[in-house]
Amino acid sequence: MKITDAKVIVTCPGRNFVTLKIFTDQGLYGIGDATLNGREKSVVSYLEDYVIPCIIGMDAHRIEDIWQYLYRGCYWRRGPVTMSAIAAVDTALWDIKAKAANMPLYQLLGGASREAVMVYGHANGADIEETKDEVGKYIDLGYKAIRAQTGVPGIPSTYGVSKDKMYYEPADAELPSANVWSTTKYLDHTPKLFEALRNTYGFDPHLLHDVHHRLTPIEAARLGKSLEPYRLFWMEDCVAVDNQESLHRVREHTVTPLAIGEIFNTIWDCKTLIEQELIDYIRTTVVHAGGITHLRQIAGLAALHHVKTGCHGATDLSPVCMGASLNFNLWVPNFGVQEYMRHTEETDTVFPHAYHFEDGFLHPGDQPGHGVDIDENLAAKYPYQRACLPVNRLEDGTMWNW
Ligand SMILES: O=C(O)C(=O)C[C@H](O)[C@H](O)CO
Numbered sequence: 001m002k003i004t005d006a007k008v009i010v011t012c013p014g015r016n017f018v019t020l021k022i023f024t025d026q027g028l029y030g031i032g033d034a035t036l037n038g039r040e041k042s043v044v045s046y047l048e049d050y051v052i053p054c055i056i057g058m059d060a061h062r063i064e065d066i067w068q069y070l071y072r073g074c075y076w077r078r079g080p081v082t083m084s085a086i087a088a089v090d091t092a093l094w095d096i097k098a099k100a101a102n103m104p105l106y107q108l109l110g111g112a113s114r115e116a117v118m119v120y121g122h123a124n125g126a127d128i129e130e131t132k133d134e135v136g137k138y139i140d141l142g143y144k145a146i147r148a149q150t151g152v153p154g155i156p157s158t159y160g161v162s163k164d165k166m167y168y169e170p171a172d173a174e175l176p177s178a179n180v181w182s183t184t185k186y187l188d189h190t191p192k193l194f195e196a197l198r199n200t201y202g203f204d205p206h207l208l209h210d211v212h213h214r215l216t217p218i219e220a221a222r223l224g225k226s227l228e229p230y231r232l233f234w235m236e237d238c239v240a241v242d243n244q245e246s247l248h249r250v251r252e253h254t255v256t257p258l259a260i261g262e263i264f265n266t267i268w269d270c271k272t273l274i275e276q277e278l279i280d281y282i283r284t285t286v287v288h289a290g291g292i293t294h295l296r297q298i299a300g301l302a303a304l305h306h307v308k309t310g311c312h313g314a315t316d317l318s319p320v321c322m323g324a325s326l327n328f329n330l331w332v333p334n335f336g337v338q339e340y341m342r343h344t345e346e347t348d349t350v351f352p353h354a355y356h357f358e359d360g361f362l363h364p365g366d367q368p369g370h371g372v373d374i375d376e377n378l379a380a381k382y383p384y385q386r387a388c389l390p391v392n393r394l395e396d397g398t399m400w401n402w
């Protein structure tokens, strides 16, 4: 089955999404997500100028070989732009193969290992009271796992806290907006949130928290330790892991489970953390880590070291990524949880999908392929709008991790 053409569709139904559509000589097409928040056009160029001309004429069934061609065959390998482009090709090809087999993608991967995929939603509030109410709303919706983020007194804006409670979009301006950060205030305040949540809702709901790369290892150790009484499902991205060995410092001090990896692109980014058992959940996802083909390898390595999957699923990952990820999650033996920040209604209509939510779980549906399509006419009505992720400074003006 030959690849006859491919095109990139950029649409902004509330936020930007980049989608690759691959056509074949058998009339089948497949789609893949190529969205990289705040850097969308770099991936578009990488696909249009370099990748698409190479894959036209290739056999769409040879997914592994095409993956190796785009990864190993490229001298400048790895990095988020390259790997998101490879992921889009890979996802579209798996979509085509599953459509050709007339099966949902999870069947090709090895079939369902569970009935459905547990997801976590995002509860957030300006203060502890509001966050508590928001967590209650997620519990009422049936969620079994909830991420909780709260505003910190004295910090004008905090990561993860938004006005739109169901859809959080941090890329909020044409140029990066400036956030302010105080580790001291955050460390003093955060344990109070989880104390309040456990006092109100007990220990049944799984509670998660995202530190978003802001602490040093010893500060992360302190937070992990202070959160132990509240038994979190995970503490995410507690440090910026450029120096991965530093996670040993955190591990030495706390048994709070750790999740890292949403910004990782390859198995090489995950290798130290997984092999040295410095994390409990690996956050790599389909679009930013080379597609289903590569994610499967990462999960295989993780399984050897008691590390479970916890795929990134914020709103900047399109429904196409979510559909592919859910098929992956339904199969992957060492599944942990899937993040599910809902998309807006506009986004959901641009991307008709078979996946559905019930009582805290998502199921990918049983349509042939990954079960997500794109309505190109509708997509064309929402042109690209430049939007950047914020930057972050300490109170004295020093640049910090966002
Ligand atoms: O969902 C999460 O855990 C995030 O950290 C969301 C990120 O800030 C977001 O995907 C950046 O584009």
Ligand SMILES: [Mg+2]
Pocket: 210, 212, 236, 237, 262
């Ligand atoms: Mg995160």
